[in-house]
Amino acid sequence: MRGWGLPLEAPAHIVAELAANAVTHGRVPGRDFRLALTVTPGTLRIEVTDTRGDRIPRIRDAGRGLVLVDALADRWGVREGPAPRKVVWAEVFLAAGSRGAAIRRA
Numbered sequence: 093m094r095g096w097g098l099p100l101e102a103p104a105h106i107v108a109e110l111a112a113n114a115v116t117h118g119r120v121p122g123r124d125f126r127l128a129l130t131v132t133p134g135t136l137r138i139e140v141t142d143t144r145g146d147r148i149p150r151i152r153d154a155g156r157g158l159v160l161v162d163a164l165a166d167r168w169g170v171r172e173g174p175a176p177r178k179v180v181w182a183e184v185f186l187a188a189g190s191r192g193a194a195i196r197r198a
Contacts, residue, residue, distance in 0.1 A: 096131055098186065102164040103136055106182045109157040110140040113149060113180070118142030120176075136184045138165075145178040 093100050107127065114125035125142040148170055151158045161168050165182035173179050 093129070093136070098131065098136055099184070103138060103184050106138050106161055106164050106184070107140075109161050110138065110180055110182065113157050114140050114142040117147055117149065118144040118178070120144060131186075134186055136186055137181060138184070139179050139181045141173060141177055141179045143176050145172055145176045148178065149180055 093103055107129075111125065111127060118125060120143045123143040125140055128137075128139040128141070130137040130139070149158055151162060158168075161182055164184070166185045168180070168182035171179050171181070
């Protein structure tokens, strides 16, 4: 994100929370999760895909991960992927003058 000239603090926290949730709640032995960052004019989109499509995350009083994502992201949600996957995504709106479109996958 730094190489793209993007804000780092809020997106880094969102990535950390979504990745931690994927490891903690979306893990199936032998399967990993995928992180994708997409930058389009005005928006940074963070997507974490895991193989537990049967576990749809919701904000709960007991945890703080999605509460943080909800507070830091401008929008977020969940979409079902091809079975057995799901994608948890978050978007951060960028200031005018951010760089053009790019996709990175980790």
